[in-house]
Amino acid sequence: MQKRIHPTTIKLLIGVLIFLGFGGIFGGISFITDPTGGGMNVPQSYLSGLPINDYLLPGIVLLFGFGLFPLFLAYALWQKPKWLAPLANHYMGWIITVMLGIGLVTWMVLQIGIMGIQQPIQVVIIIIAITILILTFLPDTRSYYADDNG
Numbered sequence: 001m002q003k004r005i006h007p008t009t010i011k012l013l014i015g016v017l018i019f020l021g022f023g024g025i026f027g028g029i030s031f032i033t034d035p036t037g038g039g040m041n042v043p044q045s046y047l048s049g050l051p052i053n054d055y056l057l058p059g060i061v062l063l064f065g066f067g068l069f070p071l072f073l074a075y076a077l078w079q080k081p082k083w084l085a086p087l088a089n090h091y092m093g094w095i096i097t098v099m100l101g102i103g104l105v106t107w108m109v110l111q112i113g114i115m116g117i118q119q120p121i122q123v124v125i126i127i128i129a130i131t132i133l134i135l136t137f138l139p140d141t142r143s144y145y146a147d148d149n150g
Contacts, residue, residue, distance in 0.1 A: 010135075016128060016135065017070040024070065028067045065103070104125065108129060
């Protein structure tokens with residue numbers, strides 16, 4: 001059976017996920033190897049009032065949740081492996097990508113709500129999160145993943 005050609009919206013979505021993934025890996029490793037935040041020029045004062053004293057936990061979340069996981073989703077969206085079967089008439093990779101977009105928006109809204117906009121990367125990440133959500137809900141993307149024949 002011949003696979004369908006990926007619409008441009010999916011290629012863009014996968015590109016955004018790869019960009020997010022490599023950024024998450026870089027940020028996560030930076031915070032894990034230097035939990036003070038010094039390597040990323042992020043002062044520990046941003047953590048005041050939070051139940052954590054350093055950036056180790058945020059680094060782990062970045063590495064896995066917004067680093068490796070988006071790369072896994074990029075693979076899943078491109079390959080559509082059968083083990084990520086459709087659920088509720090949509091491919092699970094698509095559903096999980098929507099959840100990632102919502103999770104990323106939530107993470108950034110909480111972060112900005114707690115400490116304000118402190119770094120330009122926060123604005124970039126909000127734009128990435130919104131872009132992920134827009135691209136997942138565009139008609140070409142939805143129809144491609146609603147059809148489990150491809």
